[in-house]
Amino acid sequence: MADWFALERDIRAMLKQPEWDDGSIGPVLVRLAWHSSGTYSKKDGTGGSDGATMRHAPESTDGANAGLEKARAMLEPLKKKYPAVSRGDLWTLAGVVAVEAMGGPRSPWYPGRTDKEKPKAAEVPPNGRLPDASQGAPHIRDVFYRMGFNDRDIVALSGAHSLGRCHTDRSGYSGPWTNTPTRFSNQYFKLLIKEKWTKKKWDGPEQYEDPSGELMMLPSDLALIWDPKFKVVVEEYAEDKDTFFKDFSSAFGKLLELGVRRSSAKL
Numbered sequence: 637m638a639d640w641f642a643l644e645r646d647i648r649a650m651l652k653q654p655e656w657d658d659g660s661i662g663p664v665l666v667r668l669a670w671h672s673s674g675t676y677s678k679k680d681g682t683g684g685s686d687g688a689t690m691r692h693a694p695e696s697t698d699g700a701n702a703g704l705e706k707a708r709a710m711l712e713p714l715k716k717k718y719p720a721v722s723r724g725d726l727w728t729l730a731g732v733v734a735v736e737a738m739g740g741p742r743s744p745w746y747p748g749r750t751d752k753e754k755p756k757a758a759e760v761p762p763n764g765r766l767p768d769a770s771q772g773a774p775h776i777r778d779v780f781y782r783m784g785f786n787d788r789d790i791v792a793l794s795g796a797h798s799l800g801r802c803h804t805d806r807s808g809y810s811g812p813w814t815n816t817p818t819r820f821s822n823q824y825f826k827l828l829i830k831e832k833w834t835k836k837k838w839d840g841p842e843q844y845e846d847p848s849g850e851l852m853m854l855p856s857d858l859a860l861i862w863d864p865k866f867k868v869v870v871e872e873y874a875e876d877k878d879t880f881f882k883d884f885s886s887a888f889g890k891l892l893e894l895g896v897r898r899s900s901a902k903l
């Protein structure tokens with residue numbers, strides 16, 4: 637039986653890394669938890685964090701996962717220290733612990749994922765299941781409805797972009813969404829509503845900037861205020877942080893559970 641409390645303490649202890657981005661690896665760990673889970677398809681039950689298949693091609697080489705090899709490598713010492721813990725459990729738990737440590741809500745999380753060391757081709761999800769930031773509301777709905785989410789869940793989950801930043805050498809995009817990229821908050825929604833977002837003039841992919849030029853939004857972020865149904869929820873979360881935290885907590889918990897098959901009960 638793994639010592640989950642000790643593991644959580646060790647994850648928390650490794651979050652602060654002054655030389656990394658804004659001083660914490662928390663945001664990239666949240667992204668790892670999300671990308672390992674967000675390949676799920678409710679149609680055939682494939683994808684998701686069970687199996688930790690992001691280590692295997694073609695998922696490992698999916699452009700959408702660029703940079704996440706670093707996050708996976710940073711968690712390897714903990715895999716060595718807690719060999720009974722699967723990578724699927726480790727990656728998803730690290731995301732939950734990171735959100736909470738950065739001031740966000742705790743999400744429900746359960747162990748029991750089993751790593752697939754030599755998965756069959758059909759057990760590794762194909763490329764193209766994760767969302768494309770250059771696209772709008774119809775694409776976002778296609779991707780998240782495939783996982784079993786609704787419009788409210790989509791907006792809640794997108795609030796994770798209060799954290800972290802884009803990197804030109806990973807996604808091609810550049811910059812943070814908020815001035816506080818290591819603090820989980822509803823700032824992303826406030827900025828979406830209050831700032832004037834204009835197209836950034838540069839050689840890179842289409843993205844938007846605030847008047848200071850320091851903060852950014854992806855086309856897929858702005859889709860949340862261009863689509864009237866999404867916008868109502870953005871406005872609600874911008875006003876009401878507690879409701880956002882409550883909804884994020886359950887939607888993120890649901891995301892991490894997608895496709896997980898356990899031989900025994902959850903706990």
Ligand code: HEM
Binds near residue numbers: 703794797888
């Ligand atoms: C970063 C796209 C939804 C969490 C990014 C990046 C892109 C992106 C392009 C930049 C990657 C880089 O260059 O390093 C999208 C799109 C989404 C979406 C198109 C949906 C329409 C989500 C969700 C979560 C999430 C649902 C979590 C619940 C993050 C975090 C980062 C990030 C924390 C920052 C990573 C870092 O600082 O290294 N996302 N994302 N995103 N995303 Fe998303």
